[in-house]
Structure formats: C-alpha cells, structure tokens
Amino acid sequence: MVPCICSSSTSSISKFISEQPYLSLLETKCSTIKHLQIIHAQIIKTGLIKDTIAASRLLAFAATSSAADINYALTLFNHIQNPNIFTWNTIIRGFSRSSNPRMAISLFIEMLCNSVVDPDNLTYPSVFKAYAELGLCKNGAQLHGRVLKLGLLFDDYICNSIVHMYANCGCFGEAFEVFGDGEGMDVVAWNSMVISLAKFGRVDDARKVFDEMPERSLVSWNSMISGYVRAGKWVEALSLFRVMQAEKMKPCAFTLVSLLNALAQLGALKQGEWVHDYIKRNKVELNVILTTALINMYCKCGSVERAWEVFESSPVKGLSCWNSMIMGLAMHGRENEAIELFSRLDSPDDVSFIGVLTACNHSRSVGKAKHYFSLMKERYKIKPSIKHYGCMIDVLCRAGLLKEAETLIKSMPMKPDAVIWGSVLSSCRRYGDVKMGQWAYNNLLDLGVDESCGHVLLSNVYAAGGQFEMAIQERMLMKEKRIEKNPGCSLIEVDGEVHEFVAGGRLHPQVQEIHCLLENLTLMLHDINFHNP
Known part of the structure; x- marks a missing residue:
C-alpha cells in the first residue's frame, strides 16, 4: 500500500521516491517544464499519477520551482482526486507568488467551502501574502480575525505575514498593533516594517525601526539604504553605508547599485571610483543592473570616458546599459556620438528614444528630433510619453519655434506637466x-x-x-x-566627503573660512581687472 504524504514520515516518503525511477528523475534531473511534461506523461502511463505523493511532487515542481508554470500547476491540481493539505498549500502558495495572486484567494475560499481538508498554519501565510500583493487590507483584516479566533497568532510565520500584509498596504496603525515593540518578532517582521515605511515615503520612521532592530540582516541594510536613495536622501544613504562598513557587513550587488545611484546624484566621483574598485577587488559579478549603475554614476559625475570604458568592457550589454551610455553622451555635449550609438541599436525602447531626443535637443537639431520622434511612432509603434513630448517641445522652444511648440502641446493626449x-x-x-x-x-x-x-x-x-x-x-x-x-542648493565632493551648500545659508561648519576665501578671490579679480582694463 502506498503511504499517504500527509501522514508518512520524511524517511518513508524518501524511500518511496527512491523506489520510483520517474520520481527520482523529478528530484534529480528535472529542470524545465518540458522535462516535467515528459516525466508527467510517463507517470500517467504507469498509473502512478493516482498516487498522492507522485501527484504532489509533480505539482510542487510546477507551482513553486524556479521553472514554475502556474497554469500547468493548476491543471495538475484539478486532476488530483481528493487533494490533501499539502497539495492545497502548494497550489495556493504558487499562486500567491505568481502574477495572479487573486487566484490564491479564490482557491482558499474554495478550500473552505468545498474541501474536507481544513487550512493549517502553512496555508494562511500564503493567503496573507496574496492580500498584501493586491493591497486588500480590509479583506486581510477579516482573515486576521479568523486567525485570532483559531488561536494561531502565536505562529511566527503567520504573525510575520500579517505584519507584512498590513505594512505593505500602508496600514501602519494595524501593522504596529501586531508588531508591538518588536519583542519576539524575527528579523523578517522587522524588515517588513522598514521596507514598507520606506516604500510609503516614511523614511525617517523606517530609520527609527532600523535603529531599534535587535539584529540586522543584509536585507535590513539594503532596504534602509535603498529607502534613502528613493527618498532623495543621498547623503544619508552614503552615511549609512559607512556605518554598514564599520559593522563589517559585506555589501552585495543590490547594496552597491543603491550606493552608486546615491553617488551619481551627489556627483561624488572619488567615492564612486572606490565602489568600482571594490567591485573589482571582490570579483563581484557585473550583471546588467550593476553595469548600468556604474555607467550612470560615471556619466552623472562628469567622467564620461570612464563610463565608456565600463560600457565597452562589459561582456553582456543589456538595453539599459546602452540607454545610460546614450543619455550620458548626450548630457555631456557629445550629441553626435550619442546619435551614432543609438543607430547601432536593433530594438530601441522608449528610454532609448528619450536619450536620442535629448541629444538632438542639446545640439538643437530640430530636423533630427522630428525624424526620431516620427520613427518612434511609425516604425517602432512606441506611444510617446510625456517625457518624449517634453524633449520634443524643448527642442522647438530652444530653436525659437514657439508657435510650432504650442501646436504640439495642444495635440498632446495627456496634460502637459510643470517641466514642459x-x-x-x-x-x-x-x-x-x-x-x-x-x-x-x-x-x-x-x-x-x-x-x-x-x-x-x-x-x-x-x-x-x-x-x-x-x-x-x-x-x-x-x-x-x-x-x-x-534657495538654490549645490553639492560638492572634497577629499571623499560630500558638502552641501544652500544659497544664503550659514550652517556649514567652515562658513567663515569659505566667505573669507570668496572675499579674497573677489579682491584678486578686481585687481586683475584694474591692471588689465
């Protein structure tokens, strides 16, 4: 008699799998859905598909593996007679991670209404995740009430998923009520609070939670640094990275991308070069995202030559790398090089066209701008966004073609923004x-x-x-x-430290020395003008 997966021990299940050649292949050789379909066909032929363990293993691969096909998984699930708790949890979890989390909720309701199997403590986290993804805080609150009645709130995994659900929906009152002072919460729940607060722009509150964390994972540091970057608090992001280094926490590629984005906005070239050297020293894999961040940083810090070196030496150039390089060349007055690089693209996207239109704008090439704007719409079927219209209107305005710009503005399908x-x-x-x-x-x-x-x-x-x-x-x-x-605001990097100046501001610690130097420079200029009229 075949053992039931919900009652058998792990050892007995492993023994059963090892005795079945096709299930063994599923565990050791299967890596794609195509492989799964071949094994599935053989399991049907042998009649093993009627076995709960065999069907469950097929379902688990289709629903939750790296090569998951959730629709194929649903077909498998629908053919399982009398699904047990493992199969219900597997298909619900699969949909909660998919692009259709609403189906996870539908399956959960079907489980409650039509199944002889009751949900367990592994069912609820997936449903809370689905509510979080959909932003259905009120519906999630009803499920929270059910969990309370069943006395399951003691389960850490369920509790974490409730905190995440409320926080991800922006319901921080409810999230903090469950979270409390964080005592007894694991690092996952703490991270959920930091990530969500930063996501909703409450970056200072996120920092307070971060500072109170009893332990921090790499996710904690990454979330806080990226939160600062998204909020435009680049100096704070850089400062926190220094703290991260002091605490001997090794950054990953995600950290480095966030840091490079902050340094790009600050124009901190020296520190950007240090990050690049760190990547080389530690042999960090230069994926497309990290390469794009490096190109963007060098361009915004004024070192377009270094950006070009990174672009040329990159073994894999994603479209984002091309787009960053085109935009960098355009912004540095190398419009012809930007246009030439754009011409080498086989399949430009909407961002590529923003880059080439910016190049045309800087060179005041009205004819070329019109050509690319038309090419984008007619050949590549890309619908112009407000940024494309902004570039085109700026080209016309700079050339003094104000009436033509007015006509284009009035033809826009969307309302012009403040930039236009x-x-x-x-x-x-x-x-x-x-x-x-x-x-x-x-x-x-x-x-x-x-x-x-x-x-x-x-x-x-x-x-x-x-x-x-x-x-x-x-x-x-x-x-x-x-x-x-x-007041205007500017940033400058001196000896690896970023200094911020506000017009009329006197808060810089060396303000007296700076004003004294400016007065001396003014006197020197007067003296030069006096002797060289």
Missing part, C-alpha cells in the same frame, strides 16, 4: 514672447506647483519683452503674497 510649461516660459523669456509666456504661466499655476517659480519666470519674460513695469509688478506681487524664492 517651465521650458516654454524660459524660451518666452529668451525670445520676448509675452503673450505665450502668460499662457504658459497660467497653465503652470493650474498644476498647483511651486508658485515662486512661476512668478520669477513670468517676471523675466516681461523684462525680456521690455515690459519692465509688469516685471516689477510680478516681483511686488510675490512680496504681497509673502512668496519667497526657494
């Missing part, structure tokens, strides 16, 4: 088109963006058009409304 209206306003100032400047200004205000930006730009448009009274009136209006222009 800002571009129009800047060009109206350059070419003295007051009427169009007023039109752009009114549309900019309708978007509810920073009002100071609109007033300053419109004032400049009036001044460029010779309407100085209107320009002064705009400035006076800002004073009446008590609108202050946001």
Whole structure:
C-alpha cells in the first residue's frame, strides 16, 4: 500500500521516491517544464499519477520551482482526486507568488467551502501574502480575525505575514498593533516594517525601526539604504553605508547599485571610483543592473570616458546599459556620438528614444528630433510619453519655434506637466514672447506647483519683452503674497566627503573660512581687472 504524504514520515516518503525511477528523475534531473511534461506523461502511463505523493511532487515542481508554470500547476491540481493539505498549500502558495495572486484567494475560499481538508498554519501565510500583493487590507483584516479566533497568532510565520500584509498596504496603525515593540518578532517582521515605511515615503520612521532592530540582516541594510536613495536622501544613504562598513557587513550587488545611484546624484566621483574598485577587488559579478549603475554614476559625475570604458568592457550589454551610455553622451555635449550609438541599436525602447531626443535637443537639431520622434511612432509603434513630448517641445522652444511648440502641446493626449510649461516660459523669456509666456504661466499655476517659480519666470519674460513695469509688478506681487524664492542648493565632493551648500545659508561648519576665501578671490579679480582694463 502506498503511504499517504500527509501522514508518512520524511524517511518513508524518501524511500518511496527512491523506489520510483520517474520520481527520482523529478528530484534529480528535472529542470524545465518540458522535462516535467515528459516525466508527467510517463507517470500517467504507469498509473502512478493516482498516487498522492507522485501527484504532489509533480505539482510542487510546477507551482513553486524556479521553472514554475502556474497554469500547468493548476491543471495538475484539478486532476488530483481528493487533494490533501499539502497539495492545497502548494497550489495556493504558487499562486500567491505568481502574477495572479487573486487566484490564491479564490482557491482558499474554495478550500473552505468545498474541501474536507481544513487550512493549517502553512496555508494562511500564503493567503496573507496574496492580500498584501493586491493591497486588500480590509479583506486581510477579516482573515486576521479568523486567525485570532483559531488561536494561531502565536505562529511566527503567520504573525510575520500579517505584519507584512498590513505594512505593505500602508496600514501602519494595524501593522504596529501586531508588531508591538518588536519583542519576539524575527528579523523578517522587522524588515517588513522598514521596507514598507520606506516604500510609503516614511523614511525617517523606517530609520527609527532600523535603529531599534535587535539584529540586522543584509536585507535590513539594503532596504534602509535603498529607502534613502528613493527618498532623495543621498547623503544619508552614503552615511549609512559607512556605518554598514564599520559593522563589517559585506555589501552585495543590490547594496552597491543603491550606493552608486546615491553617488551619481551627489556627483561624488572619488567615492564612486572606490565602489568600482571594490567591485573589482571582490570579483563581484557585473550583471546588467550593476553595469548600468556604474555607467550612470560615471556619466552623472562628469567622467564620461570612464563610463565608456565600463560600457565597452562589459561582456553582456543589456538595453539599459546602452540607454545610460546614450543619455550620458548626450548630457555631456557629445550629441553626435550619442546619435551614432543609438543607430547601432536593433530594438530601441522608449528610454532609448528619450536619450536620442535629448541629444538632438542639446545640439538643437530640430530636423533630427522630428525624424526620431516620427520613427518612434511609425516604425517602432512606441506611444510617446510625456517625457518624449517634453524633449520634443524643448527642442522647438530652444530653436525659437514657439508657435510650432504650442501646436504640439495642444495635440498632446495627456496634460502637459510643470517641466514642459517651465521650458516654454524660459524660451518666452529668451525670445520676448509675452503673450505665450502668460499662457504658459497660467497653465503652470493650474498644476498647483511651486508658485515662486512661476512668478520669477513670468517676471523675466516681461523684462525680456521690455515690459519692465509688469516685471516689477510680478516681483511686488510675490512680496504681497509673502512668496519667497526657494534657495538654490549645490553639492560638492572634497577629499571623499560630500558638502552641501544652500544659497544664503550659514550652517556649514567652515562658513567663515569659505566667505573669507570668496572675499579674497573677489579682491584678486578686481585687481586683475584694474591692471588689465
């Protein structure tokens, strides 16, 4: 008699599998769905498919392996007579990890209504995961109530999945209620709180939870660093990485990508070079994502030659590598090289076209920009996004073709954003088109963006058009409304340390020395001008 998988010991199941050649192949040789189908056919022929263990093993591979095919798994499941708890849990878990988590919930409801098998402590985490993926916090709360009634909240795995479900849905009140002070929670639950808080922009709260963690995994560090990067807190990301190094925690490729993105925004070339050297010293595999991050970092730090070296030496160049290099060349005034590199692409995507349009913009090549914009739509069937329209409108505005830009704006299928209206306003100032400047200004205000930006730009448009009274009136209006222009901010790396400066700010610890140096430089310039009139 064949042993039942739900009651047999692990040793007896292993013995049974070893005695069945096709099941042994499933355990040792099967690596693709095609292999599985061959083994499945043989198991049907031998009649072994009626055995619970054999069917369960086929199902487990189809539903949860690295080569999973969830639809094939569902077909297998539907042909199992009287599925046991293992098979129910397997198919529910498979769908909770798939692109169709809603099916996991449907199967769970079917299990409750029609099955003679009751859910166990391994069933609920998969269902909570499905609710988390779908953002169905209220539905998940009902399941939470069922778990409470059944007295299963003591199970760490279930408790972690509930915390994750609430946190991933942004229901932090409920998440913290289950999480409490974290006592008794494992690192998975702590990480769920950090990841979700950072995801919803509450990066400072995420840091508080991070600092209170009794133990941290690599995921903890990666989540906090990437959270800072997504929030635009690049200095904090860099500072936390230094703490990570001090605690002898070895970074992985994911950490390095987040760090490179932060350094790119800071323009911290020296530290970016250190990360690149670290990758070489530790023989970290240069996958497409890490290569793209390196190219992007070097380009944004002004070292386009080093970016080109990374691009050329990369054994595998993903499309993202090409796109970063095209954009880097375009931003550094090497428009012809950017366009030539773009021409070598067989299958450009929407990002590729943003890169080549940016190159056309910087070289003020209106004809080429029109060609690529048309090529994107007609040959590659890529629907222009607001960024493509923004590039095209900026090209026209820079060339003084304001009426043509106006026509394109009015033909857009989406509402223009602040970047587009800002571009129009800047060009109206350059070419003295007051009427169009007023039109752009009114549309900019309708978007509810920073009002100071609109007033300053419109004032400049009036001044460029010779309407100085209107320009002064705009400035006076800002004073009446008590609108202050946001101060400019810049970052510079000196000896591996990033310094931040705000216009008019006096918070830098060496502000006195900096002002003294600036005064000396000003005197030197006056002296040079005096002797060289």
